Amino acid sequence: MICQRSACGPIGRCMPILFGLVLLAGCGRSFDKMGEARTAYALRGEGSIVIAAIDEPDLPGFVDGVRLALDEINAKDGGLLGRRLSLLVMPGGDEIDNLRPTIRRIAADARVSAVLGHRDSTIAVPASVVYNAARVLFLPPFATEQQLTIHGFRYVLRMLPDNLVMASQSANLARLFGYRRMVLLHSRDDYARELAFLFDDAARREEIEIVFRGSFFNAEENYRGLLGQLNGVDFDAVYLSTETESGARVLRQMRELGLHQPVIGSDRLNFGSLIQAVGQAGDRTIVPIVYGIQSSGARNAQFIAAFIQAYQQPPNQNAAQGYDSMQLLAATIVRARSTDPQVLATTAHHAPPWAGLTGIYAFDTDGNLYGKSYSFQILRFGRWVALPQVTLPYLLSRFGDYQREVALEQEAAPVTEAAIDDPRARGAPTPAAELEQTRSDAPAGAENSVVAGADADAPGVRAMPSAGEDAIEAAEPPAPALDLAALSDRRMDRAMRNQIWLALAQELLEFKRLALVVQSTGEGDTTLALARQVAAQRGFDVVTCALPAVMDDAQRGVPQPEPERGPPDSPPDMTAADPNPSRPAGSPDAREEPSRAWAISGATPLEKAALTCWSRLARLADAMLVIPQNGLEPAYVKRLNRTLRQFGVPAFALSDSLEADYGLTVALVSSGVNLNDPSIGLRFQGVLKDMRVSDLHRKLVNLPTVSANLDALAELGIRPPLEELTVIARAIEPTILSPPSPNPNPSPTTATEQPVP
Numbered sequence: 001m002i003c004q005r006s007a008c009g010p011i012g013r014c015m016p017i018l019f020g021l022v023l024l025a026g027c028g029r030s031f032d033k034m035g036e037a038r039t040a041y042a043l044r045g046e047g048s049i050v051i052a053a054i055d056e057p058d059l060p061g062f063v064d065g066v067r068l069a070l071d072e073i074n075a076k077d078g079g080l081l082g083r084r085l086s087l088l089v090m091p092g093g094d095e096i097d098n099l100r101p102t103i104r105r106i107a108a109d110a111r112v113s114a115v116l117g118h119r120d121s122t123i124a125v126p127a128s129v130v131y132n133a134a135r136v137l138f139l140p141p142f143a144t145e146q147q148l149t150i151h152g153f154r155y156v157l158r159m160l161p162d163n164l165v166m167a168s169q170s171a172n173l174a175r176l177f178g179y180r181r182m183v184l185l186h187s188r189d190d191y192a193r194e195l196a197f198l199f200d201d202a203a204r205r206e207e208i209e210i211v212f213r214g215s216f217f218n219a220e221e222n223y224r225g226l227l228g229q230l231n232g233v234d235f236d237a238v239y240l241s242t243e244t245e246s247g248a249r250v251l252r253q254m255r256e257l258g259l260h261q262p263v264i265g266s267d268r269l270n271f272g273s274l275i276q277a278v279g280q281a282g283d284r285t286i287v288p289i290v291y292g293i294q295s296s297g298a299r300n301a302q303f304i305a306a307f308i309q310a311y312q313q314p315p316n317q318n319a320a321q322g323y324d325s326m327q328l329l330a331a332t333i334v335r336a337r338s339t340d341p342q343v344l345a346t347t348a349h350h351a352p353p354w355a356g357l358t359g360i361y362a363f364d365t366d367g368n369l370y371g372k373s374y375s376f377q378i379l380r381f382g383r384w385v386a387l388p389q390v391t392l393p394y395l396l397s398r399f400g401d402y403q404r405e406v407a408l409e410q411e412a413a414p415v416t417e418a419a420i421d422d423p424r425a426r427g428a429p430t431p432a433a434e435l436e437q438t439r440s441d442a443p444a445g446a447e448n449s450v451v452a453g454a455d456a457d458a459p460g461v462r463a464m465p466s467a468g469e470d471a472i473e474a475a476e477p478p479a480p481a482l483d484l485a486a487l488s489d490r491r492m493d494r495a496m497r498n499q500i501w502l503a504l505a506q507e508l509l510e511f512k513r514l515a516l517v518v519q520s521t522g523e524g525d526t527t528l529a530l531a532r533q534v535a536a537q538r539g540f541d542v543v544t545c546a547l548p549a550v551m552d553d554a555q556r557g558v559p560q561p562e563p564e565r566g567p568p569d570s571p572p573d574m575t576a577a578d579p580n581p582s583r584p585a586g587s588p589d590a591r592e593e594p595s596r597a598w599a600i601s602g603a604t605p606l607e608k609a610a611l612t613c614w615s616r617l618a619r620l621a622d623a624m625l626v627i628p629q630n631g632l633e634p635a636y637v638k639r640l641n642r643t644l645r646q647f648g649v650p651a652f653a654l655s656d657s658l659e660a661d662y663g664l665t666v667a668l669v670s671s672g673v674n675l676n677d678p679s680i681g682l683r684f685q686g687v688l689k690d691m692r693v694s695d696l697h698r699k700l701v702n703l704p705t706v707s708a709n710l711d712a713l714a715e716l717g718i719r720p721p722l723e724e725l726t727v728i729a730r731a732i733e734p735t736i737l738s739p740p741s742p743n744p745n746p747s748p749t750t751a752t753e754q755p756v757p
Contacts, residue, residue, distance in 0.1 A: 035135030035341075037110035042340040048086035049079065049339050051329065052106045052136075053322070054117025056092035058271060062141060063089055064311055065322025066116055072306070073330050080333050088112060094120055103127050107134035113339045114139060116325045119271075121145035121191050128156045137341045137348075139329065141321040144267065145191055149367045154345045158369040159325055159361075160267075163195045166288055169374050170239065170264050171202035172394040173286070176699070177262075178689035179236040183212045185226075185250065186241035195266055196241045203239075211235050218246040223253050230259055236689045237262045244272030248282070255281040262286065262687050267374075270317075275382060283381065284687055288374035290358040291320035292386060297733045303357055317358075324356035352714045355731035360710070362722055371725035378683055385683050389671040392703040392729065396484045399727035403482060403507060482507055488699045495530070497702045501654045501668045502534045502625070504704070508666060508724065509650055513541045515621035517613040520549040523629045531625060543620045545613035547630060548606065607636055614640045618647040626653045626662055638663035650716055654704075665712040667732060668704040675700070707732045 041047070053066045070085045079085050088109070090102050106112055107130050114137040118124040124143035131138040132153040140148065141159045144166060149156060174182060182203060186196035193215075200210055212233050214226050227250070238254070240247055240263050247269045254263075262284040270287040278285075293304060293314055303323060307315040315323075331354055333339055336347035353362040353371050360371030373395065376387045482503050486492065506514075516531055518524035528544065535542045610632055617624060624644060626637065641651040641663035650665035658669055675681045675697035684693050709732040713720070720728075 031107065031130070031133035034107055034110070035133070038112070038135050039340050039342065041110045042113065042338060045081065045083070047111065048084050049081075049113055049333070050086045050088050050109070050111040051326070052088045052090055052109075052112050052115045052117070054092040054102075054115070054119075055089050056117065056119045058094075059092075059119050059142070059318045061316045061319035062117070062119075062322040064307070065315065065319035065324075066326045067322075068303075068307055068310055068319075069323045069326035069330070071310075073326075080330055081337065081339070083339075085330075090117075092117060092119070092123075094123065096123055096126055099123060099127070103130050107131060107136060112136060113333075113341055113344065114329050116322065116329070117141065118143065121148060122189070124148060128153055131155055135341045137329070137344050139325050141318075141325055142267070142271075145194055152366060154367075155341055156367045157348055157363055158367055159321060160290065161369055161372055161374060163191075163198050166267060166374060167195055167198035168202045168398075169288065169376075169391065169394050171199055171206045171208060172397065173376060173390055174203065174208055174237060174239070174264060175206040176390060176393055176696070177237075177687060178691050179208060180689070181209050181211045181235045183214075183230060183233070183235045183238045183261075184210050184241075185214050185216070185238060187218045187243065187246055188215050189218065191268070192241040192243075192266065196239070199239050199241070216242075216246070216250075218243055220246070221249065223250055224257065227253055227257055227259065230254075231257065235261060237264060239264050240269065241266045243268050244270075244274050244277060248274060248277035251278045251285060252281040260284075275379065275384070278379075280382070282379045285379045286376055286387065286687075289317060289377055290372065290374060291317040292375070292377070294386075295357075297730075299355075299733060300357055320357045324358050324361075328354055328356060328361055352719060353710050353725060355710050360725060360728060360731060362725055364722055370722040371728065373726065373729075378687065380683055387683060388680065389673045389700050389703065389705070392671060392700065392705065393488065395706075395727050395729060396487065396703060399504075399507075399724065400482065400484045402721075402723040402726070487702045487704075489702075492702050495526075498530050498654055499534050499537075501704050502530060503538055504706070504727075505623075505625075505652050505654065505666060505668060506534075506538060506540060508706070508708075508720065508727070509623050509652065509718070511540060511621070511623035513543055513621040513623075515543045515545070515617035515624040515649070516627070517545050517547060517610065517617070517624070517630065518627065519547045519630055521629075523627060524549075527625065527627050543617055545617055547609050547613065606631060610636070610640065614644055618644055618649055621649060624649055624651045626651050626664065628653060628655055628658065628660075628662060634660035634662055641665075645712055645715060648716060650712065650718065664732065665709050665716065665718075667707045669707065671700055671703055671705055673697070673700055705729045 051066070051070065053063050055063045067087055070087055073080065074085055088106075090106060092102075093099050106115055115127075115131055116139050118127050118140045119142045121140075121143040124138075124140040125145060125147050128138055128140075128148060128151075132155045136155060138156045139159050140156075143158075144160050144163045146162050146164060148162070149158060184196055184200060184203075186192040196215075200213075203210055212230060212235065214229070216223055216226055238259075238261055240250060242250065242265075247265060251263065254260075263286065265285055265287045267288050269285070270289060274282055274285070274287075293300075293316070303320070304315060307313075307319060307323075329344075332344055332348050332351065335351055336343045338344065349363050349365045349367070351363075353360050355361075359373065362370045364370065373391060375391055377384045378387050482500070484500065484504065487497065487500055514531060514535065516528060518528050531542045610630075614624075624641070626641065628634070628637075630637075638661055644651055645663075645665065651663065652666040652668070653662065653664055654668045656670040657672060658664075658667055673680070675684065675693050681693040681697075684696060688696060706728050707730045708728045712732075
């Protein structure tokens with residue numbers, strides 16, 4: 001336990017809460033009455049919705065980001081729930097005694113629905129006691145101490161992953177870089193001490209030995225006595241948990257003493273202008289971040305343009321955190337249809353995942369954050385540059401850990417009679433009678449558009465119907481647990497990689513019947529063979545439908561005179577032929593005759609064949625693996641997949657790159673990183689231990705970047721467990737899905753304006 005290891009002892013660990021209790025005791029007015037007044041103001045539905053934002057002197061840009069989001073909401077919709085948003089900006093600080101009047105004033109203002117701010121955990125934790133008692137929703141943007149959410153407060157939501165996540169990611173990165181012997185240095189404050197102890201534990205799990213531990217006071221100027229003890233110590237790197245100013249002094253004095261090992265720092269090392277404070281001594285310093293101005297995506301591009309227009313300078317990480325905080329709060333208000341903090345807190349705790357600029361947000365009932373994770377950047381030659389894709393091993397390992405925990409729980413759980421009687425629960429093939437009930441004839445001219453894909457001699461696959469019929473391939477019982485660690489094996493080929501990727505997709509979407517629309521081409525045959533092999537291993541069925549392999553210009557979609565049809569992004573009309581348009585999409589009745597609900601007028605022959613396949617497979621499968629190289633225009637595939645979603649079937653893809661929007665629910669895409677590119681590999685020179693950059697490249701090249709369309713998941717009713725969100729590296733936007741190539745010549749930026757992968 002951290003409290004047992006702390007130099008201050010258990011009482012020292014409780015000091016922030018004790019400060020909060022002092023704040024409660026020092027206020028004459030009942031906090032219950034404050035909460036009642038706040039609820040009454042919200043229920044009246046009159047006046048402005050007031051949001052308090054704390055203007056911290058060492059967080060430039062944060063309030064600007066909040067104000068930008070607030071102004072956009074007011075300009076676009078005239079506010080929320082018919083009421084304007086108003087911003088109450090209050091001064092911040094790093095001394096709790098000086099901030100007591102500010103905290104009390106916010107708590108006593110019945111108009112304030114939420115507070116955005118208080119950077120430091122030593123302020124945020126005691127303030128949370130007051131805000132919780134007064135029923136004010138509290139979103140601290142940078143507080144990461146575990147104490148923030150261990151007390152069961154209803155009104156506190158983390159906006160950054162906590163110190164445990166930060167320490168675990170940093171230790172995983174250290175192992176990835178080959179570090180086996182490390183020095184651990186931290187300043188003597190609660191935040192730095194907690195993070196250091198957590199890193200110590202995480203390093204042990206990663207089989208890293210801590211060969212030296214040391215601590216210091218932030219206010220000290222001379223650390224040479226402490227650092228001099230490292231002469232003669234054999235170590236690979238340093239973990240440094242402290243603030244920017246003290247960290248800069250440590251780095252300068254380390255280099256003066258001839259200690260040139262790489263340094264992994266805490267997020268606070270990134271709060272100030274470290275480049276100006278440390279100079280060249282900061283080279284090869286690595287810090288965690290959650291936002292980079294060079295991140296890809298339409299959402300970030302719009303944010304940057306709007307911020308520059310409003311403030312005549314580019315945004316930094318602080319601004320992005322402020323913007324996300326306000327937009328997340330607004331989304332919660334809209335979902336809750338109320339500004340009552342009691343309703344807002346409950347809504348936030350149970351809302352589906354939400355995508356912001358800095359990551360994915362989902363909360364448990366204690367306000368802990370899931371989905372969001374850290375990236376890393378390194379200071380090289382006087383500028384910050386991203387370390388692309390180095391977080392993927394951590395994301396995949398955490399997902400693997402969770403899957404193993406679930407498997408152990410399932411092994412320990414008793415088997416019910418219902419599960420024994422249900423053939424699907426045992427992975428049994430779909431009964432032939434059920435298939436016969438769902439068959440329908442193909443449209444004229446598409447007699448061969450649905451063919452059997454089964455090989456009667458293939459292991460684990462039974463003989464299936466002949467050409468012109470739907471083919472379902474039945475598989476063997478499930479295989480052992482998913483081995484994601486194998487993806488880092490330098491000897492792995494593409495075929496084995498794709499097997500693991502498809503198995504990972506099944507873990508995420510939990511499908512039992514997988515649909516494929518294939519052509520007799522190299523890519524189609526390879527994908528079909530892949531699906532068969534993984535199905536035999538993992539116990540799901542494969543449903544296939546064939547597209548013509550030989551096409552003329554009209555079939556390929558080369559421009560031809562054709563009748564007008566709906567906009568390319570609009571889904572086919574699913575209700576025009578439906579005798580009961582009021583029934584929910586995806587219900588059993590809605591899946592009975594899907595061919596009647598799919599519009600085919602005006603499609604090319606190839607599109608007609610594709611529409612036949614999609615419509616027939618919609619009632620036979622619960623997921624579709626999309627092959628992008630199928631001769632169809634991406635816009636048309638997007639329409640088909642969006643309509644497929646209305647039948648309750650998600651579409652996903654496994655690909656080296658995706659350069660268009662196919663309407664996917666999930667995508668597993670190659671990281672796209674080539675560390676052998678000198679402009680990228682230079683970032684890692686002098687940082688890796690006993691390995692070359694090419695060795696690191698082989699560890700990362702087979703790892704997938706998992707993206708998900710959160711709106712599509714919600715529409716499909718798919719609610720991944722919070723722990724599974726860890727593996728989702730990004731939210732799908734209607735733009736390019738491939739990870740951007742890191743800029744080899746990034747412009748100089750401040751410590752919080754950094755590119756991330």
